[in-house]
Amino acid sequence: MPLFDHLSVSVSEVDDVIARFDPILTALGLSRSEGGNGASWYAEGETEFVVLPARDTASGPHRHGRVGWQHLAFAVASRAEVDDMHERALRAGWTAVREPKEYPRFTPTYYASFVEDADGIRIEFMHNPG
Template sequence: MPLFDHLSVSVNDVPRAIARFDPIFTALGLDRTDARDGASWYKDGETEFIVRLAREPGAHRHGAVGWQHLALAVASREDVERLHAIATEAGWAVVRDPKPYPRFSDRYFASFVEDDNGIRVEFVYNPEPTDQETVRTV
């Protein structure tokens, strides 16, 4: 059973959100289902990510109470760079280009993007530590 059943975010413009999220989730192997007021992406019929039309207009502000960011784990540094490029081509704004984050661990490599709703996504490669390494806490 997955840790999360689903994650849902509210957006100002569903078609624009689909155009931004779909290239990322398609590259990660998820399938999309459209609904009247949103869309959902699934992997193996389980984990679900949903975008829905917001009840009130406006954008989230990073650091405010609520959504912080979604970190999507990938298999390599090259995948971080590939997904970062896919996201920016789909209209996501670059928050941080792909780079190592040694403050988390010597293995941590990530990038951050944000859409016009203030929704931030991180692409992260963070392999398991070897026996000789110690893990730093965030």
């Protein structure tokens, strides 16, 4: 049984978010399902990631460091995959926050990149062997 069942994120424009998330999540092996007013990505028997339109569209984008969403980290199999996922994200419309690099303050083998979208949603691609 997974640690948590699903993660749901409110966004300003569902279609734009689908275009940004789909190349990343499908490359990570998830399948997309659309229904109602949102979309979800899942792997059979695993956690689901859901996007839905924000109920309060006047709330504006989230700002990193404020109460709320910090970031979602995707663990990948290699440094090369961190680099590849970072490039996929940029091609899909994400903005680079931090280019792929080592983070020895976390562990001696931690390698990661960070990207953010127009809603202030930040994701990380990371590889930390051992």
